[in-house]
Amino acid sequence: MADLHLVVDRAAGGVAAQIARELREAVRRGRLAAGVRLPASRELARDLGLSRGVVVEAYEQLVAEGFLISRVGAGTVVAPVASRPALPGGTSRTPENRGGTPENRGGEEEREAHLGRRSTAPDLGAFPRERWLASMRRTLAALPADALDYGDPGGVQVLREELAAYLRRVRAADVSPDNLVVVGGVAQGISLTIQALAGRLPRGRSPHDLGWYVRRAARPVPAPGRIRLAVEDPAGGRQLPLLRAAGADLVAVPVDGEGVDVGALAASGADAVLLTPAHQYPTGVVLSPRRRAELIGWAAATGAAILEDDYDAEFRFDRDPVGCLQGLAADRVILIGSVSKSLAPGLRLGWVAAPPEIAESLRLARGELDLGSPVLEQYVLADFVTTGGYDRHLRRMRREYRARRDAFALALGEHLPEITVRGVSAGLHLLAELPYGWDEEAVAETAQDCGLAVEPVGPMRHAPGPPALVMGFARLPARRADATIRALADALSPGG
Structure with missing residues (x-):
């Protein structure tokens, strides 16, 4: 446990802020290294001759800023990303050695801890560690040994049941456990779906051909194993190489104040379109009711597929979240989502809700390619949803x-x-x-x-x-x- 040497001037007021400042500088200068455990708030308050509430306030401030981590039963420790070694020559990464205004001189450490560099990143410091740990403990206590063997490549049954119920309740989806496949995040879900539509994956056990989605009489015919995929303009560039590698020839369709321009989409001759209707990236537009109807009409008339990336759907602030497109036309819309924004990207847990033949094709592909997603994490997420932890966190x-x-x-x-x-x-x-x-x-x-x-x-x-x-x-x-x-x-x- 760290021995703290804090200078506190009671006459100056703002004692909690003083304690927080002293600790913050001790972390920045490397005097408190990552992982060091701090004294309990009651113990430090006694040493300083202060009320415990003042120390608790200082600790809470630094936890919120990302300098400290507080866990029930484990005490308060210095966060891994907060402390940095001194620079060569004894120059430390302190405000005095950096440029910028005093208001902005939080340092690289604070920026990394709080903000990251991706504009889409959630607050990973808010991950519900205690509740997730409780779900993991319950899961490990109750899970039979055989459940830790290779699972269904389409996802363990209990998680598919919980996700299907959740998506029906919260996203107004038309989904059952049988047409839902657990995947390693949205990126994998989109990639596998495109490969299925392009005929690159094993065919599902269905009387229908995977060409259910295409009526190509009036459209350009893509090369074998490829589809003509419309993407929103503008759209994030990170996924474009993935789309092309999966078998998509891309055509850009403009987005305006109501969402994707369905007239331009119809003129594109696309076999499918990839959309973010709940909160378009990067414009932030929510697809209007008129455009939703036009999209479903376009898909029904042409036999095209709609890939609905349920991006940011959990976080609607002006009203309840809008129901997903998939709930309007489950035979034409493929819903793809994950817990990357709601919990953490590193969990690599997502889902695809698709027509039966596409869902079965994805399940078969996962069995051949990688044997499915990690089993234990799936059971833990199922418990987290079942016990209400997921709803409370959201x-x-x-x-x-x-x-x-x-x-x-x-x-x-x-x-x-x-x-x-x-x-x-x-x-x-x-x-x-x-x-x-x-x-x-x-x-x-x-x-x-x-x-x-x-x-x-x-x-x-x-x-x-x-x-x-x-x-x-x-x-x-x-x-x-x-x-x-x-x-x-x-x-x-x-x-x-």
Whole structure:
């Protein structure tokens, strides 16, 4: 346990803030290394001659900032990402040795701990460790030994049952355990689905051919083993190589204020379309009811497939989440989701709800390619959903993310009023439209230097568009939003 040497001036007031500052600097300077356990709050309060509540407040502040980790039964320890070794020559990574304004000189350590670099990243510090651990303990206590053998490559039965019930209840999906396949995240789900549609996977046990989705009389015929896939414009670029490798010839279809342009989609001759209707990335647009109807009509008339990436569906702030497209046309829409935003990307747990022949094809493919997803994690997630832990966590994070979104948007409006904010009704990011003439690459770099999770939209566009940024707010505590955005405004000013 660490011996702390804290200087506290009771006459100056703000004693909890003083304790937090002293501990923060001790971590930054390397005096408190990662993993070091701090004294119990009651013990430190006694040593300092203070009330325990003051020490608890200081500890809670540093836990919220990411410097400390507090676990029931394990005490309070220094977080792994908080402490950094001194630089060569004895120069430490302290505010005095970095540039920038005092408000923004949190350091690389704070930025890494809070914000990350991906605008879509959730707050991983909010992962419900205690409840997840409780689910794991219950699972290990009750799980028979045989259940730890290779499982059904399509996913263990109990998880498919829980996910199907959850998706019916929360997403208004038309799904059963039999047409739901557990996959290693959305990326794998999309890749396998495209391969199935392109005829690259084993055929499902169905009287229908996998060509159920295609009526090609009036469309270009793709090369064998490939499909013509429409993607939203703009769209994230990270997935495009994956789509092409899976067998998709891509065609960009514009997105406007209501979502994807269905008229342009119909003219594209696509066999399928990949959409993010709950909260389009990067524009933040929620697909309008009119476009939803038009999309279903297009798929029914052409035999095309709709791949619905249920991106950000859990986090709708202005109303209850909108039901998924798949619930309107389960024979044409393939719903793909995961717990990457709601819990953590590293869990690599997702699902595909598809027509029976596609679902069976995916299950067979997983049996041939990798024997399915990790079994234990599937049982733990099933318990987490069954016991209500998942619902409680989502309710808590909706409140927290909404508060962070509100503070972030308010700060942008106050300090950078020339920026137009859009796409704030859902999700973990917003779209910041810049004035014409602004260099979005330069602004994005400046914002990143200020510790923000920001990406320029230009590289995501097929057709030219106004300068804009995708700005993530999920890892920025509401109390820090004003100072961070003010620092960005100062850096962007002519004298900054």
